[in-house]
Amino acid sequence: MIKLEFYRKNIESNKNKNFILSNIEYNSKKDGPLNKYCYIIKDNISMKDTVTTAGSLFLKDYVSPYDATVVKLLNDAGAIPLAKSNMDEFGMGGTGLYSGFGYVTNAYDENCISGGSSSGSAIATALYCCDFALGTDTGDSIRKPASFNAVIGYKPSYGLISRFGVIPYSPSLDHVGLFSRKFKILFDVMNVIAKKDEKDYSSQDANIDFTFKNIDLSKIKFVVLNEMYEGISDEIKELFEKTISLLPSKLSKVDFGKELIEIIPSIYKIISYSEAVSCYQSFSGMTFGEKEKGNSFEEIARKTRSEYLGTEIKRRFTIGTYCTSFENYEQMFLKSKKIRTLINNRIEKILNENHFLISLSSSTTAPKINDVKSGKYNDIYADNILQIANFSGYPSITIPMGKINGMPIGINVTSRLNTDDYLLSFAKLFSKLIKENNNV
Numbered sequence: 507m508i509k510l511e512f513y514r515k516n517i518e519s520n521k522n523k524n525f526i527l528s529n530i531e532y533n534s535k536k537d538g539p540l541n542k543y544c545y546i547i548k549d550n551i552s553m554k555d556t557v558t559t560a561g562s563l564f565l566k567d568y569v570s571p572y573d574a575t576v577v578k579l580l581n582d583a584g585a586i587p588l589a590k591s592n593m594d595e596f597g598m599g600g601t602g603l604y605s606g607f608g609y610v611t612n613a614y615d616e617n618c619i620s621g622g623s624s625s626g627s628a629i630a631t632a633l634y635c636c637d638f639a640l641g642t643d644t645g646d647s648i649r650k651p652a653s654f655n656a657v658i659g660y661k662p663s664y665g666l667i668s669r670f671g672v673i674p675y676s677p678s679l680d681h682v683g684l685f686s687r688k689f690k691i692l693f694d695v696m697n698v699i700a701k702k703d704e705k706d707y708s709s710q711d712a713n714i715d716f717t718f719k720n721i722d723l724s725k726i727k728f729v730v731l732n733e734m735y736e737g738i739s740d741e742i743k744e745l746f747e748k749t750i751s752l753l754p755s756k757l758s759k760v761d762f763g764k765e766l767i768e769i770i771p772s773i774y775k776i777i778s779y780s781e782a783v784s785c786y787q788s789f790s791g792m793t794f795g796e797k798e799k800g801n802s803f804e805e806i807a808r809k810t811r812s813e814y815l816g817t818e819i820k821r822r823f824t825i826g827t828y829c830t831s832f833e834n835y836e837q838m839f840l841k842s843k844k845i846r847t848l849i850n851n852r853i854e855k856i857l858n859e860n861h862f863l864i865s866l867s868s869s870t871t872a873p874k875i876n877d878v879k880s881g882k883y884n885d886i887y888a889d890n891i892l893q894i895a896n897f898s899g900y901p902s903i904t905i906p907m908g909k910i911n912g913m914p915i916g917i918n919v920t921s922r923l924n925t926d927d928y929l930l931s932f933a934k935l936f937s938k939l940i941k942e943n944n945n946v
């Protein structure tokens with residue numbers, strides 16, 4: 507297979523860029539619907555007999571004893587797994603700077619961040635190392651790095667792709683999704699992997715036919731949130747306005763509600779950090795991963811966690827433990843879940859009146875690594891909007907929109923639950939218009 511050699515060479519020649527953690531030796535003899543595709547696996551997704559680190563030194567030698575359902579479905583359909591990709595540790599991060607195995611930098615400028623946490627999968631797709639890559643998205647982890655590296659990043663509806671065999675971060679927000687450069691590949695792959703899985707309690711039987719639907723764009727209603735414009739640069743605003751004006755569809759602009767937009771990061775943090783603490787109880791040095799010596803369970807757990815978990819993980823576990831402690835549980839965790847429902851009700855109402863929500867995929871192009879490290883870069887409202895699709899489980903996709911000073915930036919489209927085939931079809935048509943008119 508010529509492509510396979512081409513991709514393997516590309517991976518090899520970009521070795522120093524750190525976006526691949528391990529190569530997979532796998533020769534498929536299967537003659538399935540995906541046998542012309544090669545793919546890359548984010549390293550929090552298990553494949554039997556391969557090392558699965560989730561970007562953490564804690565799991566540096568952990569070998570998965572089984573396939574994640576998504577990997578099994580792909581391999582059975584003839585797809586060829588090439589490598590495992592680097593990521594922010596356990597998916598906790600949005601920069602590509604939080605892996606236990608070093609930084610992953612931007613495909614267009616090595617002084618800029620790649621975005622994360624699915625950093626390696628985004629870069630592998632951008633640098634032509636695969637046909638598609640698997641990622642996970644809890645807050646924006648597929649859609650943000652896609653924006654920074656000019657690839658398509660798709661987070662399907664909640665439960666469409668099984669998470670069995672995927673190391674969790676925050677189960678009520680976690681989604682498995684895809685990166686690619688071509689819509690055809692996304693359709694083909696989704697037809698194989700969007701299957702109900704009895705092994706995943708949140709998996710759903712949505713029965714979506716992933717074929718392209720030739721939507722009449724003039725009959726489409728889309729909406730933009732007024733809050734998105736706050737704090738973005740004139741250049742980005744201009745590019746965004748020009749891009750949405752390419753659509754012959756009906757546009758409305760609405761207020762989401764400033765209080766609700768503003769509170770999204772706090773709600774995201776309380777819910778995701780709390781769920782993460784619960785998920786990682788088993789990381790005690792007794793069962794999974796590395797082990798330190800000690801005389802008691804507490805001592806072993808403390809030493810192992812201190813030694814092998816990164817600073818960001820410790821920070822998030824500390825906050826998550828605080829939010830779920832007996833005194834704070836009701837005021838913080840339960841209250842956050844109620845506010846999440848308010849946010850979900852608001853987006854449901856907006857998308858009952860419109861087909862698609864269109865937004866920026868990031869408030870800026872990829873910032874400089876040094877600016878991120880010195881705290882000069884902060885998320886603003888435009889970034890918060892991406893998380894609405896994790897709260898609600900709605901499908902959401904980033905497509906390349908254009909470049910500002912040579913650096914890419916994407917545009918994001920979100921739609922109602924389980925309308926993924928329409929979302930992908932609309933995004934494909936929109937993308938064609940963008941390619942004809944913008945410099946992507």
Ligand code: GLN
Pocket residue numbers: 597598599600601622623642643644645646647648675
């Ligand atoms: N950037 C977000 C965070 O830091 C999202 C991570 C994700 O989606 N996995 O948690």
